Amino acid sequence: GRGVMPSIVCSVEEVLNMGYVIAREKVTSTFKIQNTSTLTLQYSIQLDSLSSTRDKDQQRLPSFITSSLQRTEFVGTQNYNGLSVFSIFPMEGEIVAGESQDFIVTFSPDHESLYYSDHLKVVLFGKKIAHVIHLKGAARDHPMFVEGGIPLDVPIESLAVTSPVSPQKALKGELQEPVKSLLLILEYIEGESSPVPAMTELKVGAIQTTQFASKKHMEFSFDSLPLLRQKGFTIDSVKGAIERGQVKRISVSWVPPADFHADDPLLVTALLTLKGDITESYRILFMAKVVSA
Numbered sequence: 249g250r251g252v253m254p255s256i257v258c259s260v261e262e263v264l265n266m267g268y269v270i271a272r273e274k275v276t277s278t279f280k281i282q283n284t285s286t287l288t289l290q291y292s293i294q295l296d297s298l299s300s301t302r303d304k305d306q307q308r309l310p311s312f313i314t315s316s317l318q319r320t321e322f323v324g325t326q327n328y329n330g331l332s333v334f335s336i337f338p339m340e341g342e343i344v345a346g347e348s349q350d351f352i353v354t355f356s357p358d359h360e361s362l363y364y365s366d367h368l369k370v371v372l373f374g375k376k377i378a379h380v381i382h383l384k385g386a387a388r389d390h391p392m393f394v395e396g397g398i399p400l401d402v403p404i405e406s407l408a409v410t411s412p413v414s415p416q417k418a419l420k421g422e423l424q425e426p427v428k429s430l431l432l433i434l435e436y437i438e439g440e441s442s443p444v445p446a447m448t449e450l451k452v453g454a455i456q457t458t459q460f461a462s463k464k465h466m467e468f469s470f471d472s473l474p475l476l477r478q479k480g481f482t483i484d485s486v487k488g489a490i491e492r493g494q495v496k497r498i499s500v501s502w503v504p505p506a507d508f509h510a511d512d513p514l515l516v517t518a519l520l521t522l523k524g525d526i527t528e529s530y531r532i533l534f535m536a537k538v539v540s541a
Contacts, residue, residue, distance in 0.1 A: 324365030
């Protein structure tokens, strides 16, 4: 007899990010698995969210309570309607030696959340886990988003019923509380022969959608610009407009000002305002420090 090792090559290495979609809409993506062995492979696709032990796993304390700073939960937010937010087709079958199989991933969230997540496992012959993919996605009720830095929130949804601000109040400018806070950390390296500014970036995007047809683009702007400049911060785009389906990268740099003292923490807060179908504001915390080379 002759022993043969099953082997595959997947077009997605570790993470398949489905990006942002409007809640209650859907988006699809594909990945390919090639059978690089000399025998026909029987495969099945497993999602952790459909695991029979998921209820038991959910009884553990979440990482933000157990002092772990790493977000290790692979199964994140799920749909309220009980259906999987990620679906895969096909879920099982065979791949002949040397052939490939395309898989369609559908992301269909039914409410707003930034933490849709799941774990996809490719299992061969019902036993061997041959490949693992982390599925991610985010959904918004409105076609705009801000990404970057460290989110200052908890990635676990509350089951409490909240009362969101109505779009009518938002349009009248009554939306006072920022919808989210982001921390940007900039580290300036001291002691190098040719020092360069500390750099980081934010992403501001407008989601492609057939809804909200009256608004073709989204506008963004920062406040507190004189204070930011005084403290050594430079933002390459302080305001602008973004068309549907586009993402604007905003570069932020920092050079210590003349009166900066390394012993004193530097923290400056500014509001980033987005205007689309409604007006939203994000609290951006700029934290800067000097580190030795």
